[in-house]
Amino acid sequence: MKKGVLVIGELNVDILLNKVRGLPVIGQEILADEMTFTLGSSSAIFAANLASLGIDTSFCGMVGDDIFGKYILAELNKKKVDTELIITESKYQTGVTIILNYEQDRANVTHCGAMDHLDLTNIPVDKFSQYSHLHLSSFFLQKGLQKDIVQLFKIAHEKGLSTSLDIQWDPANEWAFPYKQCLPYVDFFLPNEAELLALTDTDQLSDAFDVLDGFSNTIVVKRGVNGALAYSKGTYTEADPYLHSQFVDAIGAGDSFNAGFISSYLKGKSLPESMLFGNLTGAMNTTAPGGTGAFSDLSSFVTKARTIFNIEI
Numbered sequence: 001m002k003k004g005v006l007v008i009g010e011l012n013v014d015i016l017l018n019k020v021r022g023l024p025v026i027g028q029e030i031l032a033d034e035m036t037f038t039l040g041s042s043s044a045i046f047a048a049n050l051a052s053l054g055i056d057t058s059f060c061g062m063v064g065d066d067i068f069g070k071y072i073l074a075e076l077n078k079k080k081v082d083t084e085l086i087i088t089e090s091k092y093q094t095g096v097t098i099i100l101n102y103e104q105d106r107a108n109v110t111h112c113g114a115m116d117h118l119d120l121t122n123i124p125v126d127k128f129s130q131y132s133h134l135h136l137s138s139f140f141l142q143k144g145l146q147k148d149i150v151q152l153f154k155i156a157h158e159k160g161l162s163t164s165l166d167i168q169w170d171p172a173n174e175w176a177f178p179y180k181q182c183l184p185y186v187d188f189f190l191p192n193e194a195e196l197l198a199l200t201d202t203d204q205l206s207d208a209f210d211v212l213d214g215f216s217n218t219i220v221v222k223r224g225v226n227g228a229l230a231y232s233k234g235t236y237t238e239a240d241p242y243l244h245s246q247f248v249d250a251i252g253a254g255d256s257f258n259a260g261f262i263s264s265y266l267k268g269k270s271l272p273e274s275m276l277f278g279n280l281t282g283a284m285n286t287t288a289p290g291g292t293g294a295f296s297d298l299s300s301f302v303t304k305a306r307t308i309f310n311i312e313i
């Protein structure tokens with residue numbers, strides 16, 4: 001039987017500082033009243049939450065031979081993500097992100113470390129046909145993979161996998177993603193609204209879709225409290241958000257949307273159904289701290305969907 005989803009991506013820990021007393025000032029020190037240490041990285045949050053929704057999930061990435069790397073492997077294993085394809089490389093340090101949380105938004109500082117060094121030579125493309133779906137996140141954080149991105153998605157498509165890509169924000173704000181070459185091999189392109197506008201250098205979504213038309217298959221745009229909007233070869237699909245009063249933080253909401261969306265798609269659901277389920281997993285993400293706090297297993301997800309959102313799954 002085929003395996004489920006192969007996630008290729010960056011791995012890091014998150015150090016979250018909450019209740020920060022003001023903005024950091026060079027040469028001074030400020031205090032944060034709360035601190036949390038968790039599994040970070042868009043790709044790992046996606047993989048962990050996808051596995052928690054009952055989808056068979058494997059991860060391919062790189063960590064350093066250090067305590068953060070060991071923690072990441074242990075956390076992914078706890079979440080039932082297969083870590084056999086994760087490389088531990090003693091030459092590099094494991095990535096780390098320090099997050100300063102301010103109400104609904106946050107400021108991040110990342111040291112990429114080992115994640116910079118994963119490239120096509122570390123990825124077992126000969127095993128691709130064992131999997132049903134390939135997902136990649138955080139294109140701009142993975143310098144080693146950038147030159148190989150088109151080749152990677154082309155091989156995945158040739159081997160019969162469906163594919164999804166969430167490029168995330170470009171910290172350099174240069175947006176050098178080769179969308180004309182890559183998007184034809186991406187079934188679901190999953191940016192948020194700000195990322196899509198920045199990538200296409202446009203001010204509104206309809207213009208952004210025009211720029212990508214002819215290259216893209218389905219684009220699903222995440223829009224925070226406005227839900228999601230998809231565009232596929234001239235057709236628009238909208239999905240309403242699941243608003244609620246138990247907001248904690250929005251870290252990883254986009255990755256949780258991706259996990260819900262892809263899990264639903266892999267179970268044979270339609271585009272609107274998959275977008276709604278993505279909105280639900282995105283909203284669920286915001287009811288607990290960090291990207292994975294709201295997810296443990298499918299039965300507790302079903303219970304929380306009922307108690308928090310009044311939805312029967």
Ligand SMILES: Nc1ncnc2c1ncn2[C@@H]1O[C@H](COP(=O)(O)OP(=O)(O)OP(=O)(O)O)[C@@H](O)[C@H]1O
Pocket residue numbers: 168191192221222223224225226227228241242243244247250251252253254255256257278279280281282283284286
């Ligand atoms: N406050 C909220 N209430 C309800 N749903 C939310 C909220 N914030 C996000 N969501 C849901 O989660 C989805 C993804 O969130 P968002 O648009 O913030 O993604 P993102 O910017 O890619 O996030 P990330 O920072 O994790 O990459 C939204 O489309 C929406 O369905």
Ligand SMILES: [Mg+2]
Pocket residue numbers: 166168191192254255
């Ligand atoms: Mg995102």
